Amino acid sequence: MPTPGVESTGPGGGKFLKSKITITGVYVLIGASTVIYLALLQFWNSGSSTGGQFDTAYYNQSSSKTQMVGLAKVVAQYRTGTREIEQEIGALPQACHGPFSCTKPLCPDSDIPGLVGQRKLNLSEISIAHAEEQIFGPSAGKVRTSVKRANEILLKKLVDPKTGKITNVDWLFDQVLDPDAMNISNYWYLPGGHWKPMNCLPRWKVAILIPFRNRFQHLPIILQYLTPMLQKQLLEFSFFIVEQANQELFNRAMLMNVGFLESLNFTDYDCFVIHDVDHVPIDERNYYGCSSMPRHFISGSDRWNYKLPYKDFFGAVTGLTKANIRSINGFPNVYWGWGGEDDEIYRRVMDAHLKITRDKGDITQYNVIKHHHKSAPAAKDRLALLSTYKRRNGMDGLSNIVYPTPVYDLHTLYTNVSVDIKRIKPHHPTPAPKAGKLAKKITIAGPAMKGGRKEPKTSGRK
Secondary structure (H helix, E strand, O other), rough: OOOOOOOOOOOOOOOOOOOEEEEOOEEEEOOOOEEEEEEEEEEEOOOOOOOOOOOHHHHOOOHHHHHHHHHHHHHHHHHOOEEEEOHHHHHHHHHHOOOOOOOEEEOOOOOOOOOOOOOOOOOOOOHHHHHHHHHHHHHHHHHHHHHHHHHHHHHHHHEEEOOOOOOOOOHHHHHHHHHHOOOEEEEEEEEEEEEEEEOOOHHHHHHHEEEEEOOOHHHHHHHHHHHHHHHHOOEEEEEEEEEEEEOOOOHHHHHHHHHHHHHHHOOOOEEEEEEEOOOOOOOOOOOOOOOOEEEEEOOOHHOOEEEEEOOOOOEEEEEEEHHHHHHOOOOOOOOOOOOOHHHHHHHHHHHHOOOEEEOHHHHEEEEOOOOOOOOOEEEOOOHHHHHOOOHHOOOOOOOOOOOOOEEEEEEEOEEEEEEEEOOOOOOOOOOOOOOOOOOOOEEOOOOOOOOOOOEEEEEEEE
């Protein structure tokens, strides 16, 4: 499986395509420094002179991490355009037969057909079940069954039956979720709200991180609009709801740190979009890919008469690459209550000499869900914290983050990461945790929520 920090195409299904095609193709595994030829196979189809091809989702991944590192490097070259994708199968580099079908084009990142411009949004309250029916259609029942099975498999994979302890599992996509991949509207769907296009090679893998607590009426609405929009944009994407599991003052930025680290248990995302649960994009042309980051996706909302509250505002919907987040030491952990964290993140980005991009005009406008909207109490010390942020820069963020092991709970439209965050003693930095700290407790997904929190059935050990 791929290792963190190396660009990869993402998970495969561990199977070959079954059709009239007979196998004899080239299957190559690339090592870190050598190319290992394991077998010589060739695809042919009766009456076809061009032969068959592998499909990304059915690539049988190697158990050797070293070999997968080499494959990931090849994939990275294709995705970044430093190596051309030949269209004639006889002229393909042999490595192309491994990680993906080289006859597939790269997914476009501009002039994408089918995107709807200014939409009239219906932000009325709906249930999760309603959103599921809208997105999955007649497959909704099968998806729910698949999610339940995936949660059970996840628990079995993580717990050693002999010791009862959590095993060191990397890359939950590859080891746990891929067997339950389903074809939904020309997308590969994996339990927990993970999506990958079938007909082109995605340019970007995007993790949508939604800091969250008690906004269950808003969640189905944002997912109902964002999921089909990102599908139309031909991105590989996942939704992570990062839930604060206590009644302390809400700490949005600390949840962002947790979401960043925990999402990397699943796959190696290119970028992370931090998304308020009540902000819905009006225009599907508001592209959520990873180019031009750090990026502020919002030029205005109906809350502010489709303007921004102030020039340096960097909140609501923001995007950063993994390298961006590392370079600013993640996000501050000290803002308990509403306000202040966005302004400090903006200053961190500026101090790191990163250029924030923000499109102007109608395409990047949002509507805000107004019902069931109760703002968190303001952070009383936010102004004092902002005035002293440079003293904490480098010591407050990923470098000192401490939190109990979260609870993972796969749902149909998202992966819930529930964590009981606490205040951290100041000025005692420790090495940043390894990205993707493994969850020790897994919950079995219950029935669809209809506006209220269902108490999860918790498994595993502390």
